[in-house]
Amino acid sequence: MPSQLLAALAALTPQDLLRRRGAVAQLVQDDGIAVGPDGPDGPHPLRLDPLPLVIPAADWALLEAALAQRAELLDLLLADIYGERRLIDGGVLPAEIIIGHPQFVAQADGISTRHRLLLTATDLGRDEAGEWRLLADRTQAPVGAGYAMATRRVTARALAAVHRETDLRRLREFFDAMRIALQESASETSDLAHVAILTDPEGGETGFDEALTATLLGFPIVHAEDLSLDGGRAWLRTTDRPEPIDVIVRRVNGGRADPLDLTGGPGGGVPGLVEATRRGIVTVVNPIGAGVLENPALAAYLPAISRALLDQDPLLPAARTWWCGDAESLRYVGAHLEDLQLAPISPAPDNPRVFVAGLTAAERAELWTRVQAQPWAWAASEVLPPWMNDVVTPDGLSPRASVLRTFTVAGSGSPVVLPGGLARLATEAGDRRVPGLRDAIAKDVWVVGEGPGPRASGATPAEPMITGSHGRVASVPLPPRAADDLYWFGRYAERAESTARLIMVADDLVEDHVRRPGTPGYEAMQVLLDAIDGVTVVHRDRPSRRDAAPRQQADRPSAPLAHLHTLTFDGARSGTVRYSARRAARAAGQVRQVLSLDTWIVLSRLERTLTTPIDPSEQLQSVLARTIESFLALSGIAAEGMIRDASWAFFDAGRRVERAQETVRLLRHALGEPHARRVDTLVLDAVLRSRESLISHRRRVAERHPADTRLAIALDLLLTDASNPRALTYQLTQLVADVGTVKTPVREALSAATTVLDGGDIVALARDRDRLTAWLRDLESSVRAVSKALDTTTLRHRSPGLAFEEPR
Template sequence: MTAAASSPTEGPLEAYRALVQGLDGVDEWYDDHRVRPGQDLVTSAVGSIGLPGLLEARAESRRLVEDDGIRYGGLTDEVDRGRSWVIDPLPVVIGTEEWAALERGLHQRAELLQLVLDDLYGARLLLRDRVIPAPVVLGHPDFVRAADGIAGQRLVVGATDLARDAGGRWTVMADKTAAPSGAGYAMANRRVTSRVLADVHRDASLARLRGWFHTMAAALGSAARVDVDMPRVVLLSPGAGSETAYDQGFLATLLGFPLVEADDLSVRGGRLWIRSSTRREEVDVVLRRVDADYCDPLELRSDSQLGIAGLVEATRRGAVRMANPLGAGVLENAGLVAFLPEVAHRVLGEDLLLPSATTWWCGDSPARSHVLANLDRLVVKPVARGPVLSARFGWELDAAGRDDLRREVEARPWAWVGQEPVPMSTAPVVTPGGLAPGRLVLRTFGVTDSEQHHVMPGGLARVNTDASSSLVSSMSGAIAKDVWVLSDDTAGVGGGWRGATPEAQPTLVRLQRRVAVAPRVADNLYWVGRYAERAEGTARLLRVADDLAADHAQRPGTPGAATMEVMVQAAAAVTGVQPVEGQGPADHLRAMVGDAGRTGTVAHACHRLVLAAESVRDQLSQDIWHILSRLDRTLGRAPSPRAPLRPQLDNVLESLLAVAGVVHESMVRDQTWGFLDGGIRVERAQHTLALLRATLTSERPPVIDGQVTEAVLEASESIITHRRRTTSGEGPAWPLHSATSLLLLDGGNPRSVAFQVARLGEALRLAGDAALVDRCDALAALLDTLDLDELCAGDRAALGDALDTVGRALRDLSGELGARYFGRKPPSRVLLGQWGGGR
């Protein structure tokens, strides 16, 4: 995106106004040389802060996005985390009267689409009477035949993409009815923009968004069967690898519904259940973000790992309701657009309040002839979305490109439509050179309950980075904007429940009940705890080893150098990161910190922590993402080769301690906490056992032995207690005895193995597993029987044996915990039987 740089005498507003004068279409800010009504709310602020203030707001917006972990693109096992969501600090402002007119059009469109859906999966009168050609529907890949005739097919959620035509009128570009995305991003945009433009946001009379999510939660609950008193609603996600994984996780948090994946669910007895090791919990409504054909490998795509076998049958029986229904994606069919005006007259007796772009379906011979004769000025779109076919802008193609497109249309005419281009309005985007215009698409969101349709008072605006291009999409790098709807209501439209009086406000009852924890959730919570503790323990060990290397690496033959060697080797033994040939202690320690792709490093543990946390985003406090983003930045700034590691490791530990604090102070002590804290206790105990095994089980000269023992105590955050007890006579006088007592046997030391075993028992009680609690109690009793003098005597074989025994018991306990609670469903595979029987 380019912008004319503002001269000292020309502010950003004047420069932007000059840029948009020669562009097609209307601008959101300026009508000729005048500021449009309602836009002075933002333009006045821009005039006051100037370009420096705009750039500061832009930088702050990017920082907040990073802190909140807002991202487009899914996490994978690879280090690549997708790209950050980009939010322009300047919102799109829509006036009260204009929004009211837009709402009326959206209400009408939602009603129309619901009636069309009912007919297409019911009587199909629109097809029989040839109001809509049958091939437009029956030949569309999103017409789900398995869903034909299923009752209660309500379009609970919907989205509509809009742009302004040449005269400034809002025009529908696309309907999103299958699994609409973006509502979570809309709220994220508002949270960021309201902080970046805090003064303007506070003083403006704007419609608020939060109440709309309450309405959405209530609408989803009301979609359940009438005989369900406390409906269980879940949000079905493809997983953390989904491009809109952040949007899904944040939406689940806003609604208060669990985020689930196919692995968390199963169908039994014609009903849908959340899987759990202890019990099943029935699901009544599914807000799905999985494409319909992937939802059931039994009746739809047999190769899908994202769906639940038997889900279609459960919906057919009415046991579970889908939002949106399987097959609702057929309404996104671009071929339908050509016939919607006539359909509206047929089923509503009304003209469309919101027009669509003029469209010709190429399956109709006269329409196809028109499209082929005007390829150089039309947009040609496939009727079905997909990775292979995409929209083509005829004026951007050369003669050869148009010939290729003509052959594609002639070969499969039913698969294409031609549309008159909508120029789209321009909106300003902050760039280093000033304000630059980009083309704007507005996505609105609506929910429908049993009574009426409710539009989010705002939405998700996206602006491309080149006003000469007609392509605006998140996948192609569009920039997001918040949408501010001006309101005369001081409470803000959508700021609360519908209705002006308490009697008119619906009640959403949130009765407390114990929630089943699915194996995937339990597993990821467990590993959130383990990876957080692994990163912390490793960082503490490396910090001590780095201090020793800084002091003694150049002094070979000294006790300090010998101690350094022991601790560096211990770090290698604990992490599994072995030195390469010729690598000195300092370089070896660096190798254990920053390479996220190498198992055993601090960065690898932190990356795996983020992956696990992303998979249970709805279970964790929002504050944790600020800390994880800071941690990511810290590890991404590797110190120079000659600089000490200590400052970086201090910053890493600061973030990890903050993670521990947020988790500890924000999670309810229920089964979910039991799994997470259980992971912490297993990891800390195993880390301590491995460290003691690598350092204290070998005899060394007393001077070296004493220094090694103190280094181990320091790495285990117990050196102060050791020194205090030694000088006061409270503890053993010998360093080895003191360290063994503090780190293995002392049940009062939060860093000891005995303490971890006791806390693990408490965690297992929360998980509700009496058998594992008994095994944990037995391990605690074993630790109580160990004799300190015997462990530290002679060649220390007894200490090594004890550490090995406790380590095996912990590994077995962890393995049994995983087997009982973390078991995933095997990959589904549909086996096709032979047709017929006999000869």
């Protein structure tokens, strides 16, 4: 470690480090860096230590060469496994290790994989002498490079001065090399290679990694339902027209990649994909069946494999390993069981690697019985001492067991290794096992000393430009899945903001009138609370205000305020502000690659606002004001930062549909029944305030003919006034602009809604509340029909378990 960097890090006091740890946690939240799918309490933020893991340039140069060699070796090995199998025929590699592995895909036999193992990840530790040792290869669908970039961005800000003054290898070049290698891997089907990243529709542990990687590469994320094979090509379904796909970056299990040829279960697969790769119609990266290389038993034979395929010894040694399917090795393992680590040849969360020394006598006996029953399914390796690195704790620096994951992109040229990687550390001081990223502490990895590093083959090629008919750069196609997520991002953001505005107005009424039963203000408060219940479908546990029963517990002064707190903070109940905000963030997380990075700062601030506890007796105004400010910020980011392409159109369409439905629903529930004049006035003013239209209404009342009632003027302002951005007609007009070019049923639904709106005589309806209520109900149904038409013709079809929309 260079003395300058060492001195800079050593100069950080324990208080400095703790402050930076807090800053890192805040930045992780602001950037939305999450691991795994959302849980009951929302996304699980990455735990990141502020101190980087520093690797000197000379040390890294040796490791870089070893990793490049390993990438070449694994590519040759995969080609032999699915090709000539000279290693098996020559006795270098036992057939059982390959044929018996769950990730060996027999249907892929004979498909050329040479130079197609583009992406590899390698988990590393250090031995007692400080030498690098191989722990595991990741070839199925290597993940983590996106997290490595995310941790660099956070650590660079938390240690801004140190980062700025340190000569570090940068990470961006690796992603440039990956993009070029992926495009160069395409078959000769088109002049410009089209690449898509295929992910699991059920989500998983690495959604953030996939989204950030897609952002850095500029390729769309797709699900199997977005892809099809037709006419000798692979196609991506979009909201406009099918787009050809030449390369699929596979982030789903190989056994599930093709439900037609494989038997790995439903989900994530494209029917006919195996045959398409065989015919060269599409390139799959990494190849289907590449997961067989993750077999830990291969380490026992890799020195011989390396000499056979490369005529070289491996530059990166592994821990000494024995395959239990070999009789002599099995006897050795049995005699030294307590000193070894045992691993199934296909480790899984429910069947992990085991440190035998940590087992009881009964557990060891049970494990050994399992090994003897299926010896070919097990491997054993020597136990390396844990590689220790410090993490920041409230009690000072504490050493923890560590693993470094590195990343390599290969292809037909020289492999390129990410200069650094992602370090994982145990959370407990005495734990020698390093868990997965969700349960670990992560570190950024700094490789000190700029160097040219290996490059992809030759000079970086000029990037082709995709142009439209007028010479402009064409927009990126939008799969229905992404359109669906953007649409619901818009809808849930608008729903949460609308509910927050309603609660803010109701909170004012509660504050002024809750202790004055029998007054017009108290009655207006009850009317508005009932209307909010009708709009949000979050009902109070109380008798109707129209019931003549004696006053109940829920009608006491504190009950309305408690209900408003529930409407604001209860994240488990559909219709609340927090629930809708969380669903908006969840939808946004699915399309991170098309949204501004500033989006996550706002969503993080919003989450903190809605999860910071306040006493139920406290006023909600400050919380609601900050909540509304966050949604205004989101609207501003979208308005000023999103290109006016399909991404913007579907986000805006979601907002327009939701605003239209919420407005009509509120009018029906709040104004459908007549009340005493003073009550009607208070309720109407509250509705107008919640729709940001009270000032305009007062001006219109002052300017209009006395025969026009206040209600008629309000209905005109909120429904038919094309100059009011909160009016229904404005939403329908914008919807035509957003999605008017999509399929006929959507255009027909928009036309039908406009017809219902135009057919209403506002002045006459304002004088007949029963007719008004019936008309508003028809109007609401016609607006819902627009959403239904979009869902059935343009957006992704979701199973009930994945549906975003909450019935109201």
